[in-house]
Amino acid sequence: MNKAVPPARRSRSAPEPAAPEPAAPAPATPDAALAAPRPHGVVEGWTEHAVWGWAQDPARPHEPVAVELWDGDQLILRLRADVYRPDVPAGDQPGSICGFSLPLPQHLLTAPRHVLHVRVAGQEEDLANSPMIVEAERPPIGWDDFLNLLPLVESRAAAATTAVQMKELLGPVMGTLGRLLPRFLEIAEQGGEARADATLDLAFSYSDRLGELLQDFTARYPLLAFPESNAPEVSVVIPVYGKFAYTYQCLASMLKALPTTPFEVIVVDDCSPDETLFLPSVTSGAVRYLRNARNGGFIASCNAGAAAAQGRYLLFLNNDTELREGWLDALHATFALRPDAGLVGSKLLFPNGSVQEAGGIIWRLGDGWNYGRGAQADDPRLNYLREADYISGASIMVPKALFDELGGFDTHYSPAYYEDTDLAFRIRRHGLRCYYQPLSEVVHHEGITSGTDVQGTGAKRYQLLNGRKFFDRWRATLAQHRLNGQEPELEKERGVTRRILFIDETTPTPDEDAGSVAAVAHIQAMQRLGAKVTFVPSDNMAHLGAITQALQRIGVECLHAPWYWSVEEVVRKRGAEFDAVYLHRYVNAFKYAGVLRAAMPHAKLIYSVADIHHLRLEREAQVTGSAEVAQNAVALKTRELQALGTVDQVIVHSAYEGSYLAGMVDEAQLNIIPWVVPCRPSDAPFAARNGITFLGGYRHPPNVDAVEYFVRDVMPHLRELVPGVVFRIAGSHMPEHFHELAAPDVVLEGFIPDLQPFFAQQRLMVAPLRYGAGVKGKVFESLSRGLPCIASSVAAEGMGLLDGEEIAVADDPRAIAEAVAWLYQDEAAWTRLQQGGLAYIERTCSEHAVTARFATLFARLQAG
Known part of the structure; x- marks a missing residue:
């Protein structure tokens, strides 16, 4: 590969060159004053692949000239300089068509050395900054050859007459020093010598003054000891030119806000004229230092840092920055969250x-x-x-x-x-x-x-x-x-297709309750269809820290105090911007549907039922015999029907709920939409598992009743059929009286942040609900984790699950215990239900299936 030697280019903070000047004229002659201005131009830069700049004929400044590339006395290329350049005037015009970019034909550049000239066609003079020397790669020179070159560098310095010529010499020399210093420190540390001591020993070995300068430098800038990074996931590329104090401050803030993602730092020094050269003496670990041989500019430095990077991701960072906690991890996590990023x-x-x-x-x-x-x-x-x-x-x-x-x-x-x-x-x-x-x-x-x-x-x-x-x-x-x-x-x-206001009582906590899981899944489905979702928590307008940030992280605008104090304030200030309002759960539909209809007549109203509350209360009254609960069910049914009659579209999660509401809601308004449940089975085999579990949120009365019922009525039968089997009770907000249920074979697990390892240890899930309504999140969760489930008729209601193939259904205590004993001891049946449950989840609750149903709902809103 041939290598071209480019001219210096500028970084963002480098001293800027004056506007390009024409090539110097030939020596004056008696008639020079009468001669017409000759074509001229400048070669502004080149690489091994191309050379670029501008050329112009002052006699015809508005006409593009032809530019030629010569290899010695051989013409090898001719092109027109026909690129518009706003920075090069043409007569009285601020810009002109005079720019060019000439490709370097690699197949012609095969000799060890080429002298390339760029000229205006028909002229013998080169443009300014031409000719260029292109040399083929050579074997590394020996140490003696290198030492013989040093006097040549010194003699060239003695002959220099301008600062620019000296910078051309100093750049490579300083760059070499910048690469030698970190290697020296690395070897010194391997030998057991402290980094600071090694730096000072090196400095004092040359001169006391240099040692004093470095001693002062290291005192002002203490060592920044970063962790080692053998396999970085992210490469942080920091291009710098001068301003060392800012670079050091940036790295110090990075150390304080240390990412959890494995990373490396590549500082690319674009020939800084300050202490940046000695950065390696005050950093260690993940920080790598590269110094350009010549000043090439911000873009060149970034690209050089990227070429040297080892990480899967590049993080380009200015040196005049200070970093806050999570700065890198949040960026990195977004790529997993958004595969299209x-x-x-x-x-x-x-x-x-x-x-x-x-x-x-x-x-x-x-x-x-x-x-x-x-x-x-x-x-x-x-x-x-x-x-x-x-x-x-x-x-x-x-x-x-x-x-x-x-x-x-x-x-x-x-x-x-x-x-x-x-x-x-x-x-x-x-x-x-x-x-x-x-x-x-x-x-x-x-x-x-x-x-x-x-x-x-x-x-x-x-x-x-x-x-x-x-x-x-x-x-x-x-x-x-x-x-x-x-x-x-x-x-x-600009990519948003519709704007939806989403109202729920509180900010979702999907690790605690199925209603929150459904809320987040529906939000994400609407986002996949181009919707922007703005969330309002009607019962508590506070920003709840990480809970609120979890929504913001997935692209949900969260309105909260002190910016907004109520749903009514949101509607008053911003109601006009929303195309639709999604009301999650009965209480919000009943409370706000009428208000929204009056204040936002243009907006469509969507009511997600979550579960039919009066039906749950009716069943609770049947189980408990409570007359008060029965009366509450009657009153609640009236309010729920009122809410259903006020909205444009209704969402239920199961076919049973759809059939139950068929006479109350028009068919064109009723949408059966479950939530997205990803399949996350463990590969733990049947023999490696033991015990059974129940998972629930215990602010929900049916879950409390189910646990008490199972321990009181089912466990006696189970102890007889499968002696020693352990029942583990898991979930959030466990009531205090559950401690009275504890026994050697009844274990209170409480809230479990990471369900994957917990479910991998269990052999079965039970869902012995005696009353309730709607789809049960615990059943979805169990099947999606590859954990076969024994559920009551109420728990499996309306989900379309096949008994004995995808789930086991049993209701009375003895039947539940026998179903548990069967699956707990029959590996073939256990495996069949595991595979059947996973297939059901994939078929019913995939991202594609749920999004398609929302597409139908949106089409109905549009048509209505």
Whole structure:
């Protein structure tokens, strides 16, 4: 492979070059003053694959000129310089068509050394920065050869007349030193020498002054000892140019907010003129230091860091950032949560805690908008996962395989600006999505690396220049966007097809009750159909920490105090934006359906029954003989029918509930939709399991009754049929009197955060409910885990399960005990029910099946 030696390019914070100047004219002649200006131009950069720049004929500034590539005295390529350059004037015009990019034909560059010239066709003079030397790779030189080169470097330095020439020499030398220092420290540590002592010994061995400087440096910047990272999942790439204090502060904050995800840090030093060279002396462990041989700019540094990365994911991070707890883990987890994610970015904060950016909007003319800028960080509008046009590259994560496939950050935008926006657009064109993840918070000291003046001569001016390049490339896509400032609340999430207000009593706790599991599953199904869901907890408007964040993490906007104090306030302030309202459970439908119908006549109302409460009370009255419960059932039935008559669409979970309500609700309004239940069977064999279990939330009276009934009436029979079998009672909010039920073969397990290992140890689940209504989450949970279930008729009601093939159904105490004894001892029958239950879950409760039913419901809403 041939290697071209490129000219220096600038990073975001590097001193900026003046505008390109034409090549120097030939020596003056007596007629030089009368001669017409000659064609001229500049070679601005090159790699082993291409060379680029601009060329122009002042006599015809509006006409593109032909540019030639010569290998010595051999013409090998001629192309027109016909790319628009807004930064190169043409006469009285601010820009001109004069840019070029010439491919280097690899098949012609086979000699050990080539001298390549770029010229305007018909001219003998090279453009500025030409010729270029291209040399083939050679075997490594010997140590003596290397030592012989050092006098040549020194003589070239003696002959230098400009600072630029000296920088060309110092860059490679300093880069080599930057790579030697960490290796020296590594070997010293292996020999048992302390890192700081080794650094000072090295410095003092050369001069006292150098030793004093390093001693002062290490005193001001104590060692940042990171854990080792042998197999990083994420590679954090930090491009830097100067500003070492910010780089150190960034790494120190990373150490305080240490991720749980395995990671490495790659600091890419773009020829910094400050203490950055000595970063290896104050870091250890997962931090790797790379120094560019020449200043190449922000994009080049990011791409170099990505090329050296070992992780599956790349996290590009500015050095002028401070990191908060969970910053990396939240980004990484999003890729598992959203398989269609191609890029995930952080919430950026100002040092005072206000928002700098909560995802970006790109308007029709290519100009950007930092959504949420200046807002409070806990504003509900800014705190849920959502798609964004782009996220600023100060903190973004991308799969390395995808980044490599797309060719990294595009050097079309060198040295910096719009490369992150362009990457987001290319990722979307690739069929993936870009997400803003607010649970990853990063403080960004804006303007430290590049300044803030887009009209000046610093790096920030490239924001304007590259904005034009970006617009030209994505003009057709941007035509679908609104003009600057129009409807930002819609533009910030342009992929949303409908907006749904979801009302429940409290924020869902899916690890505690089946109703919450159903709520979250239905939210996610609606999201898969393009809906944005906004959640309101009608009974408690507080933000409940991790419980509320669990919804925000999956893309649900959660409205809470002190921003909103009631459902009524939400309806008054934001009711006009919602297309539909999802009312979960009877109490919310009864309380709010009439209010919503009057205040939001345009919105469709969806009532998810969860279970038919009056039917549950009727059955409880039959079991307990309570006249009071029977009276409550009559009153409740009246209210439930009233709620059913007020809404547009009704959701039930089982066929039995559907048939029960058939005479009360029009067929076109009734939807039978279970919730998504993923199959998660354990591979633990029959022989490795023992005991039976019951799982429930004990704020629900039918579960309390079922446990008491099983211990009191079923266990005596079971002790006779299967001596020694243990009954384990699991679930949340267990009542105190359950301790009276405990025995050597009756164990109170309580709440179990991770059910997978617990279920893998059990042989059977029992669900001996004597009353209740609706689909039973415990039955779904059991079957989906590959744990055969013995259920009462009430527990299996309306689910369409085949007795003896997918579940075992039994009601009286002796029959329940005999069914348990049968499956507990018959491995073949146990295996048959295990496989049958898993097949039922896959067929009935898959993500595809539930989403398809919501698609039908949405079509009905549209038609209505």
